[in-house]
Amino acid sequence: MAINIEKIREDFPILSISVNGKPFTYLDNAATTQKPQSVIDAIVDYYRNYNSNIHRGTHYLSNRATEAHEAARKTVKDYINAKNDHEIVFTRGTTEAINLVAFSFGEAFVNPGDEVIVTGLEHHSNFVPWQMMCERRGAHFRVVPFDENGDLRLDVLKELLSDRTRILAFNHVSNSLGTINPAKEIIKMAHDAGAAVLVDAAQAVQHTEHDVQALDADFYAFSGHKIYGPTGIGVLYGKEKWLDAMPPYQGGGEMIDQVSIEKTTYNRLPFKFEAGTPNIVGPIGLAAAINYLNTFNFSDIIAHEDAVLQYGIEKLSKIKGIKIYSKAKKHTSIIAFNMAGIHHYDLGTLLDAQGVAVRTGHHCTQPIMTALGIEGTVRASLALYNTKDEINILVTAIQKALKMLGK
């Protein structure tokens, strides 16, 4: 059953605003997605009706807030099909989730001379934490390159994997190009070599398959705000066997069992990794976002987004002088491009003036830009509420911008 796009657009109140006197065309969803009314309502409801600190309170509100917070953990667990609630750790976002693993996994399992592998397609947040960990632990940092289409060189990955590889970290979907990496295959390759795997799912969890058990991911990280939820909340899924064996990331309240001058013992999972008063409302908003997505068949969302994406690539390809960088074997939701002789900032600025929001620059993926030999791109990125009409608006706006820039 096809999804009802008009109804969906009504669910997101911000989509009806105008920008610079023009209808708002939001094509910057890889940066952050807009929020449906149900998410906004859930956040307001929390602050209005049951704001309270959680886990230790003895009063009505605290119990209610604790229940909602923990129910959200279960909602997340079900969405990504984790085995256990306690394998879901709430973080500030994908970045913190990756830093947590880079630190705690590194402390427990990475020793001098060991190797850590990432890919050339990573966002800086799945690159720099591993570089830092390798420096701290005296390990070697290896990078899997990608080819001219934006596909990972799995042949090189195969060569790099060895019995010294402790962990491989890669994104399921590239935020810069939209490449869908063959996650299952990559994870199996790493496991065959005895390495653990972290999947950065920040751009995947809302656009493609997200079953952590089917993927067999050891760690899986994503951000609430890119899946129609609030900012400041993220998720780290980790297999129990790994999380149990890893030391805490931060010390403080919530994460302790017993504290004395001689020795402190740590709380059970997931609280061992959730020091301090958590972002209480974040998971509640995130669960509302997931519940919203759950009102659809996920395959319908994928089909709709793919149809708009294919239409976008087809339409944009016809513009004279365009170079599209998103051309991997499998790819989703992102069209990265440049126009010959035009700076991406100029194009982005003139699109903004026409009410079209895109992102320009290096998209926190400088190694990709270096490999492509460019400074940056214009990136249009889609969500479930985008339409073919909006692609037409984008194309018309690009044509007007080109004219203004003398092309």
Next chain:
Amino acid sequence: MASIQEIQNSIVEDFSFLPEWDDRYAYLIELGQKIDPLPEQYRTEDNIVRGCQSTVWLYSECRGDKVYFKADSDSLIVKGLAALLMRVFSGQNAEQVSQADLTFFEETGLNKHLSSQRTNGLMAMIEKIQSFAFKCKNGEV
């Protein structure tokens, strides 16, 4: 030569004749296209203004009590903005440049139209211009 304030006033007046967004951008682009290209020897690492999505080069010179600037960028819009800054500051008294209050971006409404000034490097350019003028005034360059 007109004062910094007089030049800012004339820029505000120029923009007041351009109420439509596309006319304003077309004007900026035209200014960018007309700016003299920066000679290759000034396109040095030292002259790159950091904090920009586009690359901006700013060449500064201190002669007597006056400062002179030349700028270039790979973005036409940023080049247009740089052209406005050159018009306001180049050839002015160093002390006055270092203390100048830049009001024309707000008064023309350009600040609302352009995405954050941090992104386009405008703030970084202005800081570099004013700190150079300060050093020039103190005989440090």
